Amino acid sequence: MTDTQAIRLLDLSPVAPLRSQSIYHAVGYALGPDSPDTIMLVSPNAPYVSIGRHQDAAREVDLEYCAAHGFPVIRREVGGGAVYLDGNQLFTQWIFHAEHLPATVEKRFAQYIETIVRTYRALGIAAEYRPINDIHVNGRKIGGTGAARMDRAEVVVGSLMFDFDTATMAKVLRVPSEKFRDKVRQSLDDYMTTMRRELGEPPPRADAVATYLAACAEVLGRTIVPGELRADELALAEQFDARFATKAWLEDGGGLHRLGVKIHEGVRVGEGSHKAPGGLIRCIATVRDDRLDDIAFSGDFTALPATVPSDLDVALIGCELSEEAILARIVDYYGRVAPEIPGISPNDWLAAVLQATTTPVTA
């Protein structure tokens, strides 16, 4: 198989949630020396939650909520975080011979994302590539991407975002408090976008597909020819269906803990608490490009004036995420206002912020 040969297009009808994940794993692992490179387009016919290769499902996802609402939770071999998916995304999966894609992950993403960016632009959306693997529209992320090695194949996955249900996304995550969940939802609304949001109405699927395939042919410099799944690929997909549905696979994570909930590459939401002599300080913080974008203190301390927590929220917004800078702003507030907060010093507020921004979220 050379990189001058045609790329096989598999433009599939909507499939079951499990199959929307198993199918690209099957095509990846079934890739032999003479197999074509493949671009696969597929959507799930029902909502579900996909989790990253090494995430702890019970820690990251509200499994009870998902079960109650009939959302399967499916671990993928691609890394990254938990995401709620439904038929409003068209997955664009590249399953290529490793030597037919750039050698480094960064260059691979640059090529893959170029096709998505060109597609959105042709559809009237001012999308931009934000290295390493984000696509932004005026600072808002539009879709995620990931990559994995599957035997001989390098696989790059992403999606065309017709729409995205931020409310349900916030509900399927396991979070420490409902206040935190509200903050995640707000951040998703603030920092994510979709074709519906940008255009009012998303384009017809066929238009988006045609535009995407034209972009792929142009960027890759190769012909793309519609094809069919082979029998061995379908057989392997059935095996992956069975494997991905097992409790053992769902629990085969390995305990990767991430800092807070990542909204996009530069934005994450975290929560932490600090037990000070004067009481417990809770802090929910949104960090954007290493600055405090939003922050909310609460707790069981006594403060005069009563506006101290919200005053400190305001005082810290925009602050660089460094101990010195945060402490300086808190000390400045104490100097200006001289608050009475028994048993709580500026360093205690700092400790709560650091807990929220530098330790994994625990529900």
Add this chain to the structure above:
Amino acid sequence: MTAYRGCDIPPDLLYDVVRDVWIRPMPDGSITLGMTDAAQTRAGKVLHILFKKPGRHIDAGQSCATIESAKWAGPFPTPVGGTVIETNEATFAADVLIANRDPYGAGWISRLQPDIWPAPDTGLVTGDEAISRYQARIDELDLSCFRCAD
């Protein structure tokens, strides 16, 4: 140490050039395996490694760990069949970027007791042959190495 386009290629190790894996035979008959400098460059900053546990037999070509970097996930395959006798899990728990910082030293991945050693038909290369094979591969991939932990 021999370097080419920033990629270190210690000539005393054995290499599976295609899989980007190095092997160091140990005095007790075991073999230590790790990611090459090219491999850590291609994967990027390591976030997490899930190790196959000691006692587990791994066939040649199968993975003795799965690696997740910031942007990629994939197997760490062994070119030689054998039984896992030690992993470097504790070191990675203390410094997950250790393979990015020191791929040929403290950042080793697993130690196996090989089924047969020297293993036949593995295509492992060492010394000048390893260096010339790697140089050709690095050129083919248009790769320049850098320590992703920096």
